[in-house]
Amino acid sequence: MIRPDLHLHTTASDGQYDVWNVARMVQRADVTLFAITDHDTMAALPAAADAAYERGLAFLPGVEISSAAEESNVHVLGYGVNPNDPVLCAVFEQMRQDRIRRIALMGERLAEMGMSLPMDEIFSSAGDSIGRPHLARALVKRGFASDTGEAFHLYLKRGCPAYVKRNLPDAAEAVSLLRERGAAPVIAHPGEIHLPMERIVQLLEQWKKAGLMGLEVYHPANRGHYAEWDRIAREKHLLVTGGSDFHGDGTNHGSIGETAKEWPRALHDAWALFRAAEKK
Numbered sequence: 001m002i003r004p005d006l007h008l009h010t011t012a013s014d015g016q017y018d019v020w021n022v023a024r025m026v027q028r029a030d031v032t033l034f035a036i037t038d039h040d041t042m043a044a045l046p047a048a049a050d051a052a053y054e055r056g057l058a059f060l061p062g063v064e065i066s067s068a069a070e071e072s073n074v075h076v077l078g079y080g081v082n083p084n085d086p087v088l089c090a091v092f093e094q095m096r097q098d099r100i101r102r103i104a105l106m107g108e109r110l111a112e113m114g115m116s117l118p119m120d121e122i123f124s125s126a127g128d129s130i131g132r133p134h135l136a137r138a139l140v141k142r143g144f145a146s147d148t149g150e151a152f153h154l155y156l157k158r159g160c161p162a163y164v165k166r167n168l169p170d171a172a173e174a175v176s177l178l179r180e181r182g183a184a185p186v187i188a189h190p191g192e193i194h195l196p197m198e199r200i201v202q203l204l205e206q207w208k209k210a211g212l213m214g215l216e217v218y219h220p221a222n223r224g225h226y227a228e229w230d231r232i233a234r235e236k237h238l239l240v241t242g243g244s245d246f247h248g249d250g251t252n253h254g255s256i257g258e259t260a261k262e263w264p265r266a267l268h269d270a271w272a273l274f275r276a277a278e279k280k
């Protein structure tokens, strides 16, 4: 029986474990097909393929692109990406520079508020895609917040004093970029898109025209609405995907393999994605 988890993060972005540890944990969780989908970086993918091969696990190389639509963040997963693709690498390098600028600015704002953080240390210990979770952990470590949730709530989320907006590509652009580069684009966790469900359904039509191939239905953020998203995806002839969005222990993300249990057609759906991503 195949047990997929198609959404996992490593230290290449804001996950807590490196790819070797994630692969070990994947196997321990009885997951047999996994994808690494770090934010805006493919740095972990070559090692992930080696780790999967060593452990006899099926593996799909992936990425999760940060983008936006109508003032909401939208994450676009891409499956079957080539980690050496020069066009994608250039886009992610540009995004990395933007992230660095933004986090440095947020660090300055926190310092002005009396919360100086060791920014050099944060930058050197962070992976390719430094983000607010790195600041949140540093705030907790220094005692400025009791946990990362509180750090976000008090200082880091939109509307808070240290918040700085990111320059993000439009979701349709991210979709068409992935499709052009031979990957299968999938809209991640629609339950985390801050737009009404009816509006998201309309946008799915537009994104399909840009090359969208799938919708991530079985993600912890969609819990309680699995049947609805599943029906919407299948009606629109989109591939149905799922994953835990594991980032590490004690984070407010899922644990490895958890959504596979609630995904009735996991075997069929995961293979459909696998084929679509391999075809290119």
Ligand SMILES: [Zn+2]
Residues within 6 Å of the ligand: 064, 075, 188, 189
């Ligand atoms: Zn995401």
Ligand SMILES: [Zn+2]
Residues within 6 Å of the ligand: 007, 009, 037, 064, 245
């Ligand atoms: Zn994610």
